[in-house]
Amino acid sequence: VGEIRRFLRDDSPVKVSRSLKETAYKIQQTRDRLTARLGRDPSINEIAEELGFGREEVVNALEAAQTPTSIYETLHQ
Amino acid sequence: MVILNKCVLEFTSVPENVAFARVSVAAFASQLDCTLPELEEIKVAVSEAVGNAIIHGYRNKADKTVRVLATIYKEGLEIRVEDSGIGITNIEMAMQPAYSTDPERMGLGFVFMQSFSDRLQVDSTPGKGTTVTMYKRIGLRGAKARAN
Amino acid sequence: MVILNKCVLEFTSVPENVAFARVSVAAFASQLDCTLPELEEIKVAVSEAVGNAIIHGYRNKADKTVRVLATIYKEGLEIRVEDSGIGITNIEMAMQPAYSTDPERMGLGFVFMQSFSDRLQVDSTPGKGTTVTMYKRIGLRGAKARAN
Ligand SMILES: Nc1ncnc2c1ncn2[C@@H]1O[C@H](COP(=O)(O)OP(=O)(O)O)[C@@H](O)[C@H]1O
Ligand SMILES: Nc1ncnc2c1ncn2[C@@H]1O[C@H](COP(=O)(O)OP(=O)(O)O)[C@@H](O)[C@H]1O
Ligand SMILES: [Mg+2]
Ligand SMILES: [Mg+2]
Numbered sequence: 389v390g391e392i393r394r395f396l397r398d399d400s401p402v403k404v405s406r407s408l409k410e411t412a413y414k415i416q417q418t419r420d421r422l423t424a425r426l427g428r429d430p431s432i433n434e435i436a437e438e439l440g441f442g443r444e445e446v447v448n449a450l451e452a453a454q455t456p457t458s459i460y461e462t463l464h465q
Numbered sequence: 466m467v468i469l470n471k472c473v474l475e476f477t478s479v480p481e482n483v484a485f486a487r488v489s490v491a492a493f494a495s496q497l498d499c500t501l502p503e504l505e506e507i508k509v510a511v512s513e514a515v516g517n518a519i520i521h522g523y524r525n526k527a528d529k530t531v532r533v534l535a536t537i538y539k540e541g542l543e544i545r546v547e548d549s550g551i552g553i554t555n556i557e558m559a560m561q562p563a564y565s566t567d568p569e570r571m572g573l574g575f576v577f578m579q580s581f582s583d584r585l586q587v588d589s590t591p592g593k594g595t596t597v598t599m600y601k602r603i604g605l606r607g608a609k610a611r612a613n
Numbered sequence: 614m615v616i617l618n619k620c621v622l623e624f625t626s627v628p629e630n631v632a633f634a635r636v637s638v639a640a641f642a643s644q645l646d647c648t649l650p651e652l653e654e655i656k657v658a659v660s661e662a663v664g665n666a667i668i669h670g671y672r673n674k675a676d677k678t679v680r681v682l683a684t685i686y687k688e689g690l691e692i693r694v695e696d697s698g699i700g701i702t703n704i705e706m707a708m709q710p711a712y713s714t715d716p717e718r719m720g721l722g723f724v725f726m727q728s729f730s731d732r733l734q735v736d737s738t739p740g741k742g743t744t745v746t747m748y749k750r751i752g753l754r755g756a757k758a759r760a761n
Contacts, residue, residue, distance in 0.1 A: 419649055431646040443643040444484040447652065448491070451636045472624035472633065479618060481644050489622070489637035496629050 412453030414439060415446055470496060470537040478519045478529040478548075486515045486533055493535050494542055499603045507542070507601070510581035513574035514546035514597045521566070522550025522595055541583070541602040549594035556587050618644060618685040626667045626677040626696075634663045634681050641683050642690055645751045655690070655749070658729035661722035662694035662745045669714070670698025670743055689731070689750040697742035704735050 418438050422430035436443040472493050476482045487508045494507050515531055523529040532547040553559045560579070565572035579585050582599040589595040620641050624630045635656045642655050663679055671677040682693040701707045708727070713720035727733050730747040737743040 415649075429648040429650065431648055432643045432652060433646045435649070442484050444488040444640040447636065447640045447643050448488050450649070450652075451492070451632070451639070451656075470625050470627060470629065472622060472630070474620060474622055474637070476620035476641075477618050481618065482620070485620065485637070485641050485644070488640040489633070492636040492640075493624075493630075493633045496633070 408449045408452040411441075411445075411449040415450060466538045466540060468536055468538060472535050474533040474535075475530055477527065478523045478525075478531050479527045480516075480519060482531070483512050483515050483519070486531075487511045490533060490535050490544060494537070494603075497537055497542055497603045499542075503601075503603060506581040507544070510578050510599055511544060511546070513577050514544070514599070517574050517597075518546055518548035518550065518595070522548035522552075524551065541600060543598065543600045545596060545598045547594065547596045552591035552593055552595055553587070553589040554591050556589055560587065614686045614688060616684055617687060620683050622681040622683075623678055625675065626671045626673075626679050627675045628664075628667060630679070631660050631663050631667070634679070635659045638681060638683050638692060642685070642751075645685055645690055647690075647751050651749075651751060654729040655692070658726050658747055659692060659694070661725050662692070662747070665722050665745075666694055666696035666698065666743065670696035670700075672699065688752070689748060691746065691748045693744060693746045695742065695744045700739040700741055700743055701735070701737040702739050704737055708735065 415435060418435050419430060422434055422438060426434075430438075432443045432446055436446050439446070441449075470493075474486060474489055476485065490511045491504050491508050495504060499507070511533070515533065518531045519525065519529075523531075529548070529550065532545075534543075534545040534547070536543045536545075558564055559566075560575040561572070562576045563572045575585075575587075578597065578599055581601060583602050584598075584600040586598040587595065588598075618641075620637075622634060622637055624633065638659045639652055639656050643652065647655070659681070663681065666679045667673065667677075671679075677696070677698065680693075680695040682691075682695070684691045684693075706712055707714075708723040709720070710724045711720045723733075723735075726745065726747055729749060731750050732746075732748040734746040735743065736746075
C-alpha cells in the first residue's frame with residue numbers, strides 16, 4: 389500500500405517529513421530568495437509554491453524545527 | 466481504556482480544510498511519540514476520511530460541517546471523522562478496493578484507512594450521514610514510556 | 614464581513630495542547646496568504662491565550678475544555694479563545710503590561726496578543742469564564758489577490 393500511495397498522491401507529505409529540519413532550512417532559504425526577488429516578504433503560499441509543498445506542510449515543518457521536545461527532534465539527532 | 470488527551474475539530478466542508486485537518490491531527494498525534502512513518506499513515510488516513518466526507522458525503526457542498534475527533538489512549542490513537550451527508554447504502558461494497566461511485570475516482574480511500582487502522586469501523590445511515598472510526602495501537606516510547 | 618472559512622477546536626486543558634492549538638490555527642491561517650512573521654505572531658498570540666485559559670482560567674486543572682474558534686474573512690483573521698474557568702475580575706488591570714496574579718510570571722501575555730491584533734476584546738465573568746477575541750487584517754496577496 390505504501391508503494392501505491394507514493395505513486396498516487398501528488399500532495400504526499402512524505403518528502404517533507406524525510407527531514408523536517410532540512411525542510412525548515414529550505415523554507416528559510418526560499419523566503420530570503422523570494423524577498424530579494426519580490427522586494428517584500430513573500431506569503432506562505434508563495435514559499436509553498438516555490439518549494440512544491442502544501443502551505444500547511446510549510447507550517448508543520450517550521451513548527452517541528454522550532455519545538456525541541458517534539459518527536460521530530462528526537463528522530464533526527 | 467485510559468484517555469490521556471482528546472480534541473475535536475469542526476470545520477467547513479471546503480477542500481482546503483483537508484490539509485488543515487491532516488496537519489492538525491498529526492500535530493495532536495505527535496504527542497503519542499509515534500514514528501514518522503506512523504505519522505504519515507495518520508495523515509493519509511485523515512485526508513482520505515475527510516476528503517470522503519466533503520466529496521461524497523456532502524457532494525462538494527461548501528456550507529456543511531465536518532467533525533474530527535481524536536483521542537489519545539495510553540495504548541493508541543482513535544480518530545473519528547463524522548459528516549451529516551448523504552450516507553452510504555451498502556457499506557461493505559463501498560469498502561471494497563477499487564470500488565467508487567464516481568468513475569473518475571480510484572476507490573482506494575478505504576484501503577488506506579484499513580491499512581492504517583488496527584480497527585476500522587464505518588457507521589452510516591442513508592440521508593443522515595457517516596462516521597468513520599479508526600483505531601491504531603501506538604506504543605509510548607522514550608521519556609514518556611519510562612515515565613509511565 | 615464575508616466569511617470564507619471557519620473552524621472550531623475543542624481540547625483538554627493540558628499544557629501539551631498549547632502546541633497543538635498553535636500549529637492547528639497556524640495551518641488554518643496559512644490559507645490567508647500571510648507571511649512567515651505574521652504566522653509567528655499568530656502562533657504567539659494563540660499560545661498566550663490558550664496558555665492563559667489553562668494556567669489561569671482553569672488553574673492547571675487537566676479535566677477541562679478549551680475552545681478555539683478561527684474565522685477567515687476576506688479581509689483578515691479572527692481568533693477566539695474561550696474557557697469556562699475562574700474569570701477575570703478586573704480586565705483592565707489584567708491587561709496592563711507586566712501585571713500578573715502569579716509572581717513567577719511576567720505578565721506579558723496580553724501585550725503579545727495586543728501587538729498581534731488590530732482589535733483585541735476580552736470578555737469575562739468571574740466564576741463563569743473568559744473569552745479573548747483577536748482580529749487581524751491580513752490582505753490577500755499574489756495569485757489569490759489577482760484572482761479576486
Ligand atoms: N463519507 C461518505 N459519505 C458518503 N459516501 C461515502 C463516504 N465515504 C465513502 N463513500 C462511498 O464509498 C466509496 C468508496 O470510497 P473510497 O474508498 O474513499 O473511494 P473514492 O473516494 O475514490 O470513491 C465512494 O465512492 C463513496 O460512494
Ligand atoms: N483566561 C483567563 N482566566 C483567568 N484569568 C486570566 C486569564 N487570562 C489572563 N488572566 C489574568 O490576567 C493576568 C495577566 O495575563 P498575562 O498578560 O497573560 O500574564 P501572565 O500569564 O504572565 O500572568 C494573569 O496573571 C491572570 O490573572
Ligand atoms: Mg475516497
Ligand atoms: Mg499569560
